[in-house]
Amino acid sequence: MDGRPANDQTSPWMTFENRRRARDEKREAVLRTAVQLFLEQGYHRATLNEVAERLNITKPALYNYFRSKEDILFECWALGQEQVDGFIAAIDGSRQNGLGKLRALVHSYAETMATDFGASLVRFDPRDLSPANARTVRAAKRGIDQSFRRYITEGIADGSIKPCDPKMAAFAIAGSLNWIGHWYQRGGELTPDAIADDFAERLTEGLAAATSKRPAGRTSATKTKKSTAKAPTSRKKK
Amino acid sequence: MDGRPANDQTSPWMTFENRRRARDEKREAVLRTAVQLFLEQGYHRATLNEVAERLNITKPALYNYFRSKEDILFECWALGQEQVDGFIAAIDGSRQNGLGKLRALVHSYAETMATDFGASLVRFDPRDLSPANARTVRAAKRGIDQSFRRYITEGIADGSIKPCDPKMAAFAIAGSLNWIGHWYQRGGELTPDAIADDFAERLTEGLAAATSKRPAGRTSATKTKKSTAKAPTSRKKK
DNA sequence: GACTTATATTACTCACGGGTAAGAAAAAGT
DNA sequence: ACTTTTTCTTACCCGTGAGTAATATAAGTC
Numbered sequence: 039m040d041g042r043p044a045n046d047q048t049s050p051w052m053t054f055e056n057r058r059r060a061r062d063e064k065r066e067a068v069l070r071t072a073v074q075l076f077l078e079q080g081y082h083r084a085t086l087n088e089v090a091e092r093l094n095i096t097k098p099a100l101y102n103y104f105r106s107k108e109d110i111l112f113e114c115w116a117l118g119q120e121q122v123d124g125f126i127a128a129i130d131g132s133r134q135n136g137l138g139k140l141r142a143l144v145h146s147y148a149e150t151m152a153t154d155f156g157a158s159l160v161r162f163d164p165r166d167l168s169p170a171n172a173r174t175v176r177a178a179k180r181g182i183d184q185s186f187r188r189y190i191t192e193g194i195a196d197g198s199i200k201p202c203d204p205k206m207a208a209f210a211i212a213g214s215l216n217w218i219g220h221w222y223q224r225g226g227e228l229t230p231d232a233i234a235d236d237f238a239e240r241l242t243e244g245l246a247a248a249t250s251k252r253p254a255g256r257t258s259a260t261k262t263k264k265s266t267a268k269a270p271t272s273r274k275k276k
Numbered sequence: 277m278d279g280r281p282a283n284d285q286t287s288p289w290m291t292f293e294n295r296r297r298a299r300d301e302k303r304e305a306v307l308r309t310a311v312q313l314f315l316e317q318g319y320h321r322a323t324l325n326e327v328a329e330r331l332n333i334t335k336p337a338l339y340n341y342f343r344s345k346e347d348i349l350f351e352c353w354a355l356g357q358e359q360v361d362g363f364i365a366a367i368d369g370s371r372q373n374g375l376g377k378l379r380a381l382v383h384s385y386a387e388t389m390a391t392d393f394g395a396s397l398v399r400f401d402p403r404d405l406s407p408a409n410a411r412t413v414r415a416a417k418r419g420i421d422q423s424f425r426r427y428i429t430e431g432i433a434d435g436s437i438k439p440c441d442p443k444m445a446a447f448a449i450a451g452s453l454n455w456i457g458h459w460y461q462r463g464g465e466l467t468p469d470a471i472a473d474d475f476a477e478r479l480t481e482g483l484a485a486a487t488s489k490r491p492a493g494r495t496s497a498t499k500t501k502k503s504t505a506k507a508p509t510s511r512k513k514k
Numbered sequence: 515g516a517c518t519t520a521t522a523t524t525a526c527t528c529a530c531g532g533g534t535a536a537g538a539a540a541a542a543g544t
Numbered sequence: 545a546c547t548t549t550t551t552c553t554t555a556c557c558c559g560t561g562a563g564t565a566a567t568a569t570a571a572g573t574c
Contacts, residue, residue: 323562325562335561335562336563336564339563339564
């Protein structure tokens with residue numbers, strides 16, 4: 039795990055690393071607790087006192103790791119955004135047609151919406167952020183929107199998607215996906231995987247060019263790896 | 277309008293009516309101002325002081341018309357909900373197949389999302405409401421969801437919609453529509469009408485049964501009659 | 515004109531929660 | 545064992561904004 043050979047147990051560096059890691063773990067624990075509470079009660083109703091309480095510490099202790107409540111909010115958002123940036127980069131670098139990329143994006147985005155940090159992307163209000171952070175968020179949102187439009191435009195160009203208005207199509211698709219963050223809740227009868235599979239198909243079938251509309255054929259390898267997962271309502275629940 | 281013959285000009289009743297109307301107009305003015313401010317800044321950042329200021333009065337004056345800030349929030353929501361209840365009742369009473377009803381619902385709902393009170397349906401947080409009011413809101417939301425599912429189920433039964441999972445289809449469609457309330461802004465390049473037309477087609481084309489998929493034909497009178505009849509809010513708009 | 519009611523204002527209370535100061539407790543370093 | 549640094553607690557400050565009390569003003573009524 040640690041790249042460095044641990045031959046020197048008394049090395050201050052080893053300890054330094056450990057301490058930094060311990061600190062980061064605590065920071066993360068704060069964020070996990072905070073994002074849960076913010077989603078549960080809403081940012082304004084959630085108090086730092088309660089965040090601290092759930093971590094068995096007191097409010098001022100939080101200020102060792104974060105500058106302000108707003109800082110915590112922003113970091114929560116940033117963790118979610120990192121996920122999105124990650125899979126958009128992966129899809130950008132993949133070798134498939136526009137429709138395939140769009141499907142992959144829808145699938146990954148849907149899954150992300152079913153996570154706490156993912157939901158924070160759409161359930162947190164940028165107006166609660168400082169102007170500087172709000173700018174960052176706006177830029178990121180624009181980036182996501184542009185990815186949707188880019189894949190659609192690409193798909194139209196390569197013939198996998200039938201001609202349409204990329205802007206409206208992107209709005210419609212992103213709307214469906216973003217809304218997942220509002221209704222999804224763990225433990226319900228719909229699993230993130232089932233939702234992602236369903237939406238990936240549902241939100242793109244209307245755009246697929248007629249030529250690529252084979253009976254049951256999937257256009258890319260995107261789906262193949264989750265062949266097992268298709269059970270839409272595999273509920274253990276009770 | 278007034279059932280009573282106004283033969284007696286000094287009648288206290290006439291004056292009473294006028295006063296009640298004046299009062300209602302003021303109430304409405306408060307709500308219009310409040311909903312705007314709540315949407316602009318978010319419920320928690322918006323202060324009653326500023327609502328009052330915009331109306332050229334002072335905060336305590338508001339308490340002549342409303343019991344609390346939460347009361348104002350709820351009334352804003354209720355006005356939006358009234359619109360929705362209105363056109364759902366109209367569609368329910370209309371004589372068309374499931375697909376036609378679904379299209380009509382999508383169209384009307386999209387238009388409503390582009391209004392202040394309509395947007396408040398999805399941008400206000402029910403957790404800001406008293407338990408009693410929150411229950412009302414939840415019930416209404418359930419009602420809307422059920423209308424979507426009902427029309428889809430109806431459509432499957434009458435053959436206008438191809439077999440699918442009504443629950444997921446409703447989620448996907450409602451998500452797209454609700455999201456309008458988050459991105460639409462007056463003065464943009466997209467008019468409410470254009471959005472509604474586009475979404476009514478876009479969100480239902482994937483569900484249409486193959487048999488009813490004619491080149492450019494509309495399945496019913498949904499579109500034709502709505503030019504006139506469908507105006508519950510009959511805005512004269514230029 | 516008196517008197518009643520509705521409507522508005524000024525001046526205030528008060529709970530709440532983010533944030534800070536000072537210092538204790540624990541850990542790390544020497 | 546000592547200092548130093550990091551982490552956390554107790555005790556507090558203080559801005560904010562919803563809501564209220566007391567009162568003035570305007571309108572409607574007799």
